[in-house]
Amino acid sequence: MKLNTRQMAMANALIEHPQLSPENMARKFDISLRTVYRDINKLSDWIFEKGWMEENSFGKLLEKFQDPSFTTMLKKEMNDYSAQPRYTQQDRMELIVMELMLQSEPIKSYLLAQKFGVSEKTVLADLDKCEEWIRPFGLMIEKRPGQGITVRGDEKNVRRMIMDLFYRGNESTQVRETFQELVESKKEEARALKVENRMLGLVSRETIRIIGDQMNRLEEELKENFTDEAYIGLMIHIILAVYRIQNGEKIGIQDGIFEKIKDSKEYQVAQRATKHLENLLGLAIPESEIAYITMHLQGAKIAKKTGEGTREETIKDETVIRLVKRMLDEAKRVAGHSFEQDGELIKGLMIHLKPALSRMVHGMEIRNPLLSQIQKQYQEIYQLAQKVAHVLEEELKKNVPEEEIGYLAMHLGASIERNQEKAAQKKRVLVVCPSGIGTSRWLTTRVKQSFEELEVVGHVPIHEVEDALLEGARIDVVISTVDLGQRDFDYVVVNPLLPEEDRFLLENYFGILSKEKQESSKLYTATEKVNRSRKQFDLSRLKEYLQAFDGLLETFGWKEKVSVTHQKELTRFLAKAIHGADKSLVAQLEEELARREQLGATLVPGSGLALVHGRSKTTDGLVGGVYRLKNPVDFRPAKGEKEEVDTVLLLVISSEASKGAKEAASHISALLLEEPGFVELLRRQSREAVFIKMKEIYEEFVKKYVKSCL
Missing domain, CATH: 3.40.930.10 (Mannitol-specific EII; Chain A)
Incomplete structure (x- = not known):
């Protein structure tokens, strides 16, 4: 195992001050007490792995730091450890490509060798491998005799490659937190040499804060919230643009794109946003950059709308409506059953399709972290989505990227599951226990094992039961592991392990229920709307x-x-x-x-x-x-x-x-x-x-x- 920068700093702090308390350590490193204990546990594990402690415990760790011979040895080890490279061959290759793309002039191979602590021969061997995986992005590595090495290709493809490098090794749902941590942290920390840190080091922390504030303004003006991926994509794009403008580089754009987007609502929003950035950063941002921001806004996937309702401009878009109808017709032809009655599918496709069309028109990619899993585990649904995507290809005269096909597969797959569930007429029960995490799951398991005709739609703690009943899903009965006292709804109390006498109780109860519901059920039904509990991917x-x-x-x-x-x-x-x-x-x-x-x-x-x-x-x-x-x-x-x-x-x-x-x-x-x-x-x-x-x-x-x- 490896220690991170903060954990190494903690070790050094304990070497200098063995009596340092966790509370003082939390203040020193500006972190929570919980994080201190977590880091100390990591440090203890690391020392235990080295064979320097017979017992891996917090107490033994503190005893060790009282031993001068141990701290002397550890200090030397920490110095040697901090000098070790923090990157693998793959890390080094990614960093080399990033360096080449961020520099406007060719770089000598010996400078790259010095930077990464390897020989020129190793750098050149790395470059040969790098060329294989940058070629699909429309880029190539150019070695100019006497000048150095550079990456050649269109600006759009360079940005695609940078985004791909940034996301390697990072979960997209965690990247946004990286920016927030960078902006909010009160202390500068030495960072390991990684692609994302190289990218974040292009501009100052204050500049990142200003860009982050402007992103929030964009969401407010559009009255929409970006998904994490859309947010980070635009954030990195603006950081890169600011860096290049500050270094006097020119930003170009393909002919014809500007004319297509200059009259759009997104262009007007981008124009106002760049004006704010110009004033705050003291930069002159060219029209080509406004165009790039516009394309990001048009291609952004929406996380949720600020306020009630659906995006009206999407629903009213005749092109989107026409394409959705054609796609549903094709899905019916291929799958053999109709999708037109699934309002949730139609709404989902309409909301998804407008930004997707913009992305495909402008050649902008979207990441789909579940693509490989969908292709392997849900081949039939993915093949259905491929055939449905032909409708878009005919319209746009372009191939639909497999990432976009993956998202179509998710929409179609969810619809197929909803359709299958309609055939199952089960009584729907809500399970309640004191905490919602222990006995409720035991009872849920027993109910599923004992009663095929019951569908457990959820399990909640006592204090959330009223809210669960009001959320909109039909609940036929509440089954509780404890007495809930006087309530406005009927419920049954059973042992969480559902012994024989309680199974008999439920059998009788549901027999009564079926007769009563023919007349007038006293059981709580939140609404006539039936929510089949099919999850939408989030x-x-x-x-x-x-x-x-x-x-x-x-x-x-x-x-x-x-x-x-x-x-x-x-x-x-x-x-x-x-x-x-x-x-x-x-x-x-x-x-x-x-x-x-x-x-x-x-x-x-x-x-x-x-x-x-x-x-x-x-x-x-x-x-x-x-x-x-x-x-x-x-x-x-x-x-x-x-x-x-x-x-x-x-x-x-x-x-x-x-x-x-x-x-x-x-x-x-x-x-x-x-x-x-x-x-x-x-x-x-x-x-x-x-x-x-x-x-x-x-x-x-x-x-x-x-x-x-x-």
Whole structure:
């Protein structure tokens, strides 16, 4: 494993000041206390891997920093470590191409060799490989004897290549945060030599802040929010333009484009935006640059509209309406069934198509991070989309890029799934439990296993049940794991493990329900509108899933032979495992966990394992761990006799966590019942085996989410 710049700085700070507290470290590095503990854990893991600590723990780490011989050795190691290259051959090749594209004059090969600490022979070998993957972008590497090396090609293709380089190794949903962190951070940090950092280093932080403010103005003026990819694409484009203007370079554009776009609404918006930038940055921005910004605005995918309704100009566009109708006719011809009754598909295609047409007319590309997965796992739907795309190719006299075909496949696939679901007439139930992440998923699993005629449309904590009923989806009945008291809707209370007597209760209940609904059901129905719970793909939701799993794996606790004698003492230990020496946070979390356990202990009957879980105001995101006890302790379930527990899976999620993070936590807890052997894995296997399984769970969860959107 490797340390990042901040973690190395923390090590050096502890070498100089062994008594430095986590709180002081948080102030010193201008980060949260949670981040400090995460970085210290990384540092501890790194030192443990080196074989310098016999036990990997926070306490042992602090003891080590009291040892002068250790700190002397570590200081030398840190100096050697910081001098090591921070890039692979692939990193170096990408950086070489970036350097060549950003310079207006040829660069000598020996200068590139010096910059990256390799021989000229290595640089020349890298360039031969680079040429292979820049050729599809319409670019070529030109070696001019006596002058140097440069990249030759149209400005549009150079910008496409720069965007491709920037996104390599970066999730598109995380790139926007890179800009925000750069603007908001109060301290300058040395950065590893990476493509994105080279790009961000072209202009000052103040210039990036000004450009970011202007992006917000654009969204306000257009009354639309850009997706992350559209936002970052335009942001990087403007940074590159400012850099080139500041260096006296001329920006050209293909003949004829300016005349096509100068009368558009987007051009007027771009003109006003560049005027603001000129005043704030003291630059003269040419018309060609305004044209490029206009094309970005016309080709931008929209995340959501500011306010109510749909984009009127899109719906009224006769060309879009005509093309959507032709596309649906072609889809019907190929697939053998009609798509014309799917209003959601028609609306989605209309909103998607106008910017897509603009992108294709101007030769602008869009990234589709799920393209390869769609092509491999949903071949029939992708082939259908290819045939539908012929309609656009006939209209534009151009080939439709496969990335655009991938987005068409997502729209068509979702429609096919919605159509298939209409045939299934199931009673729709909402599952409720105290926290929404533990027992509700257990009950959901049991209901699905026991009743084919029931469709669980969601699972929520107690305090969100009213909102869930008002969201618009038809709910036939609420099934709860606890008594909800007097409510305005009917509900059934069952044990989360759904024993035989509770299954019998539900069988009788739904028999009564079917008779009552013929007359006048007393059960709560939020609206006549039926929402079939088919997800629409959302990159921000996918990002929430990934962040939740990443955060959990990064901070996942693990301890063997925990010495406690009763459940209350165990709860206190778990709170300390999360918050360390912070007595206030420990006390608050201990109280929250104890309050949750009072509603019913969440043990897996007959397994020796308990899931201690809940929501907390003291944590960020999703945290947890596996803790194996030296001696078993008694747990008392919601119903039945007490049982001995020797292993605890702890899952705590922030009260303010995103919906995606909550769903990720629910998925993990459900595995205790759904995944064969998962309980024994947690109780018996090594930490490495558990981590491998958690990563597999992580990947499978993401795949299932993507599949549910198609």
